[in-house]
Amino acid sequence: MADEKEQRYDPAAVETKWMQRWAADSSLYAAEPASGGKPKYYVLEMLPYPSGQLHMGHVRNYSIGDALARHMWMRGYNVLHPMGWDAFGLPAENAALKNNTPPREWTLHNVAAMKRQMQRIGFSYDWATEVTTCLPEYYRWNQWFFLRMHEKGLVYRKKSKVNWCPECATVLANEQVVDGCCWRHEETKVEQRDLEQWFLRITAYAEELLNDLETLEGWPEKVRTMQRNWIGRxxxxxxxxxxxxxxxxxxxxxxxxxxxxxxxxxxxxxxxxxxxxxxxxxxxxxxxxxxxxxxxxxxxxxxxxxxxxxxxxxxxxxxxxxxxxxxxxxxxxxxxxxxxxxxxxxxxxxxxxxxxxxxxxxxxxxxxxxxxxxxxxxxxxxxxxxxxxxxxxxxxxxxxxxxxxxxxxxxxxxxxxxxxxxxxxxxxxxxxxxxxxxxxxFRLKDWGVSRQRYWGTPIPMIHCERDGLVPVPDAHLPVILPEKIEITQTGGSPLARVADFVNVTCPRCGGPAKRETDTMDTFVDSSWYFYRYTDAKNNAAPFGRERAGYWFPIDQYIGGVEHAILHLIYSRFWTKVMRDLAMVKNSEPATRLFTQGMVIRNGAKMSKSKGNVVSPDDMVAQYGADATRMYALFAAPPDRDLDWQEDGVAGVSRFLGRVWRLAMRHAAVVKDAATGSHPSSQERSKEWATSSCSGTAQKLLRKMHRTIAKITLDFEGRWHFNTCVAAIMEYVNALQDADAQLGSGEVPSSVLRELLQTLALLLAPFAPYLAAELWVQLGGQGSILRAPWPESDPGLAKENEIEVPVQINGKLVAVVRVAADADGQTMEAAALADEKVKARTAGKTPAKVIVVPGRAVNLVVK
RNA sequence: GCGGAAGUGGUGAAAUGGCAAACACACUAGCCUUAGGAGCUAGCGCCCAAAAGGCUUGCGGGUUCAAGUCCCGCCUUCCGCACCA
Incomplete structure (x- = not known):
């Protein structure tokens, strides 16, 4: 066997196999009903705009959320881990103009493409709860909310200044004004025009939005400060x-x-x-x-x-x-x-x-x-x-x-x-x-939601000559966005030229009337989408109260810091409005927020103009999904900017290959070892005491327990996944250094089995494909996705002997070995007995000796 | 100007106040070979020919037996806000 050429790991084959197997099982990532009795965990990543292509920022964002979701499943939680599409917005209209494709078709095509990418990478989303904001079954509830807010006096209309491009004959968002000119017509000065606009009265909640920031202790201080300044009391x-x-x-x-x-x-x-x-x-x-x-x-x-x-x-x-x-x-x-x-x-x-x-x-x-x-x-x-x-x-x-x-x-x-x-x-x-x-x-202004564009939620209002502004009755919802219309950039909102859409009878007097042709800002869509995930198929309401009550607030929300103000302040506002409508009990949407850093390359943000864009598809094709996502977690702590270095991805891919070969060398022995659960901590302790477990086996088990402890702690605490991955690498290095003993039988097969199966379990949140394959090859029971997360035993993690630095006046002069539980006197004696220490003190008696048990000895010599 | 974050090897980075540079990448030397974007061994902060030794976490102070870590004052970079009365 040893002479035979070891088989190389083939990520493409293994990952495709598992992808298909997982896709066929719709219950795999499905949330369970509340009655199951497990504690709930709602982990959410910000939904993407369906541009047609995932970028590395997405991959990083979703790799963080995915690792967390998988870890929580293994910890026995009932996990909700959904995904959706922020599918309205101007790019679809621009694409329609350019390619003569209807916005709906273009958007849904992109959604399908990006969904395929996500499935290829292996993200653990429950697609049964998928939300696509441009579909009537979603946007009708935008209209419903608009009417409820109108009833509560939170909607009003007023003249306001807008950016107007005379060439496009349409309103531009602030982001589309570049140096005072239109982004599509670089020579055309943008004008300020006064237009009648619809507003949501977010200022009614200004005081509460400000005060409740104090309760959001799980949010980054930076985001809270930015919101505080934005509200500007x-x-x-x-x-x-x-x-x-x-x-x-x-x-x-x-x-x-x-x-x-x-x-x-x-x-x-x-x-x-x-x-x-x-x-x-x-x-x-x-x-x-x-x-x-x-x-x-x-x-x-x-x-x-x-x-x-x-x-x-x-x-x-x-x-x-x-x-x-x-x-x-x-x-x-x-x-x-x-x-x-x-x-x-x-x-x-x-x-x-x-x-x-x-x-x-x-x-x-x-x-x-x-x-x-x-x-x-x-x-x-x-x-x-x-x-x-x-x-x-x-x-x-x-x-x-x-x-x-x-x-x-x-x-x-x-x-x-x-x-x-x-x-x-x-x-x-x-x-x-x-x-x-x-x-x-307050500095905070009311939220202007009118857009003179086509691809958005129609505002459900009717202008009647006799009755003035009349809300569309609930029974008439949704106001459907017409399809097959001509999109042009002249003459204002494209909807205004669709006679079938515009001309209606007034719901109040039955006389001739005209529909509002403005559509809603797309930030409306993203202000409440995460509630819809809890009840995505509901035809009678945006979502059921009990479901939202069970899942909310979101336990962990993850996304880019660029949404620190707009999206995150709008969705906080929306939650408070829903609370006042008695739809939810929570006043804030998310208990914890995490803002990950940007993915950069050669010190700059990835952009087409800089030519430094790395495509996730290329990475997956060359190194596999596991290596790509694991590198995204390994290269930097998640809150810092991540410099994408392809050599690093190759390194992670080589590491996964090493893991594969290591496991496969011993798979046959492990599979033959007794099935069932691993020995309990007590049994292992007994084995150690009776020395039926060799020094190498003890050493490796100790390393294993220390690795489990480190990774578990990081999932609960500060989220430095780079050090989690490093800890797994150290563990693998230790196993590999002892490879001869593993093969010779010096390490009992039951221990070998525990060491390697634990390795698969530790890898599962980070490299799920390889982990799943290893689990099967090593004779693991059931699906690794629901296998219990390994427990670290502090007794077994403890070292026998430790190295203690000895300092003289704070400068390191020697390192001595003592028993791990040595007391202060023993440590002091060991330090004073050291040759180097003797030479340095030259017979002088230390004026003072500081001993920190288990940590250090410092001699103060005058 | 106000607010936030950060500054450690050639690079990405690590370090509950207790051996600075773990884990990787790149590089160097060697081995192996079914010649691979493979694998294995060793080296790799700086100074000194080497060893011994010395120095080193943006700069300057301080606290402490002990500081990358805590405190004070600067400098630089990035991000957000900015004539908000």
């Missing part, structure tokens, strides 16, 4: 300044007899209001028209400011343009002290935030300071740092002084108060005086 005060009216006949200023007009500003620092030396309006502020009506030159300047802001916004560097503004010649009155200060129009004030007007306090705000310097507006100090003797204000801080831990000065009756105290009092005075209130402002 800020607490402050709104205050009305009074507009000083002008009598145009006499030119006199005054307010006799009339209700005074007001300019409302928002500030987080009302305590600095005595330092306000101007009021600044955003160029688009509604009052601007009235203030500039007498002065054409002024109007032109304002138009210039707006134009400049627009250009900057399109170029994506609003923050970079220089601050400037124009004085209106008009004045406002500070409600606290009656002071009259000029009104300016400034390009750094944003209409979209707060009230579109601010009080400018150059002494205590960086931006106001810069502006005031430029235009010689007075700068006044009204806050001084505390800290002099007796806590009086200290001298002249450098301006602008923006810290909030000071005392008020030059602020009338409020002088001497702390900032915090002053904020409280000034707010109360404003409320009592009827010129202000406490206010919380």
């Amino acid at each position: 800020s607490q402050g005060t709104e205050v009305d300044f009074f507009l000083e009216e002008i009598n145009h006949g006499t030119g006199e200023r005054g307010n006799e007899g009339t209700e005074r007009r007001r300019i409302r500003v928002f500030t987080t620092r009302v305590d600095t209001i005595f330092g306000a030396t101007s009021v600044q309006l955003a160029p688009e502020h509604p009052l601007v028209a009235a203030l500039t009506c007498q002065d054409a030159g002024l109007r032109a300047q304002v138009a210039g400011l707006i134009e400049e802001q627009r250009r900057a916004r399109e170029a994506g560097d609003v923050g970079a343009i220089e601050k400037h503004g124009v004085p209106t010649g008009r004045f406002a009155v500070n409600p606290y002290n009656g002071e009259t200060i000029p009104i300016w129009i400034a390009n750094y004030v944003l209409m979209e935030y707060g009230t579109g007007a601010i009080m400018s306090v150059p002494g205590h705000d960086e931006r106001d300071f810069e502006f005031a310097k430029k235009y010689a507006i007075p700068i006044r100090r009204v806050i001084a740092p505390a800290g002099g003797p007796g806590n009086e204000p200290s001298d002249e801080p450098e301006l602008p002084f923006t810290a909030e831990d000071g005392l008020l000065v030059n602020s009338g009756e409020y002088s001497g108060l702390s900032c915090a105290e002053a904020q409280k009092r000034l707010k109360d005075v404003a409320v009592r005086g009827g010129f202000g209130e406490a206010k919380v402002i």
Whole structure:
């Protein structure tokens, strides 16, 4: 036997065989009903867009989820591990234009192709729960949710600015605007247009979305921080300044007899209001028209400011343009002290935030300071740092002084108060005086879901001439997206030209009416898809309450960090809405979130233009699916970027070949060994005590138990799969080093069997094809996919003897061997007896000896 | 500017405060041969001809018997947000 040429492992043959066998068994990866009594585990990877090709980022993402799912099955959990397709979106329309293929056909063709790729790699999805978002049985529930939200006042319509390409005659997403031009027409400037749009009132949940971030301890801090910033809560005060009216006949200023007009500003620092030396309006502020009506030159300047802001916004560097503004010649009155200060129009004030007007306090705000310097507006100090003797204000801080831990000065009756105290009092005075209130402002905006495109969920609303906006009744759902239509890039939404679709009778009055032709943002589809997996065939509801109640929240969600804001904030919002509709009990969709790093090559993200794209198909064809996915886990910890090196894949493939040959050398002996379960830990311990188990066998069993412990711990803890794979490699190296003893019978066949079967079990989450084949070849019982995960016995994992470093003054000088359970005295004695140590101490007695049992000895010698 | 993460051999990386570089890749030398993208053996952080020895985790301090790891201050890179009042 030994002389005979060993057979090489042929991944293509073995993997294809098992792929077909597994595909034929629909129960293999199926979730069980709740009544089974097992603990549940819902592991989810973000669903892909069906572009037609898996890329390496997908392979990495799904390899992580797959290893976890397989591990949890082996640990005895009832696992839900589904997959689906985020199948609406613009690429299908572009492909339709380019190839004259209908979007539906193109999309479903891609879905089939990618599903084949996933099956070839061997991902353990339950295809019975597959969700495809572009099919009516899914998107009808988008429409259903839209109607429920409409009933709850969470849907509204309003005019809003959108990116508009005049060449395409359609709206563009922000991502499709490149340097202010259309991505398809590089010469065409994108315009900002005002259009009626549908919005979802996500801001109604702003406070809760923010607060609940605190409960998401299983989410990366980075994602929580990004969401916190995105929601952008800020607490402050709104205050009305009074507009000083002008009598145009006499030119006199005054307010006799009339209700005074007001300019409302928002500030987080009302305590600095005595330092306000101007009021600044955003160029688009509604009052601007009235203030500039007498002065054409002024109007032109304002138009210039707006134009400049627009250009900057399109170029994506609003923050970079220089601050400037124009004085209106008009004045406002500070409600606290009656002071009259000029009104300016400034390009750094944003209409979209707060009230579109601010009080400018150059002494205590960086931006106001810069502006005031430029235009010689007075700068006044009204806050001084505390800290002099007796806590009086200290001298002249450098301006602008923006810290909030000071005392008020030059602020009338409020002088001497702390900032915090002053904020409280000034707010109360404003409320009592009827010129202000406490206010919380969010950066988060309502979610604009209208898209003037074809390939998306039709918005279920009808415009009736008589009844206005009328929701489509539930009984009429789904509003089917028409097929076989002409897709063009001119003339707005393609749906608007489909007469059969547009013309309907009003459900309320029966008169002629027109359908809404906007479709929904595709982020709607992905906001709740993971609930549908629990009940994918339900015709009566998006999903059943009991099923969702059993499976939710998701135990582990895995995906790219690029979804940290949009998808993950929308789906948190959607979950809270569903909770308020009494459809689910959980307030958050996922307990734990993991964001894996990018797959890069030669230090750059893979992209066609860089020519550094690696195709999963090529890798699988050359090295096999096991080697490809195992490399994806081995090359780096999963949260870090992974540099794809083909030599590394080849290395993993050689390793799997070594495993194969090692196992096959001993398969015959192992298969003949007694069947049934392995000896218990107690029996093994007894064998050791009676030395019927040789030194080599003990050593290898010890290594085995240590390897099990390490891998099990990593699955439960920090998820460093690279060190899991390394641990398996070490284990295999140890077995291979003892190959002679394994073959000679020095290691009993029952031990040999346990060593090799355990190897197959440890490999199962990472290299399932090879593991399945080994399991059969080694006489394993049943399917390895449901075989129990091996248990590590701490007693058997323990070493007899350990090496202990001996340091002198913290520097390593020797290593001594002692019994693993040696006490401090024994270790100290062993250290002092060492020749090198004796030479170094040169007869001096150590001033101090630190012994850390089982770890180290350190001698302090002066 | 604000926030987050990271910085260790030629490369990917490893290291509950306790022997820095495990596990791989690449490379070097040798063996084997049914000549393979195969297998096996050995070497492989830096300095010194070698040994002995010394040095080494971005930089500078500190805490500790002991620091890649903890603390303080810098530098660099990547990512996100950014005129948010």
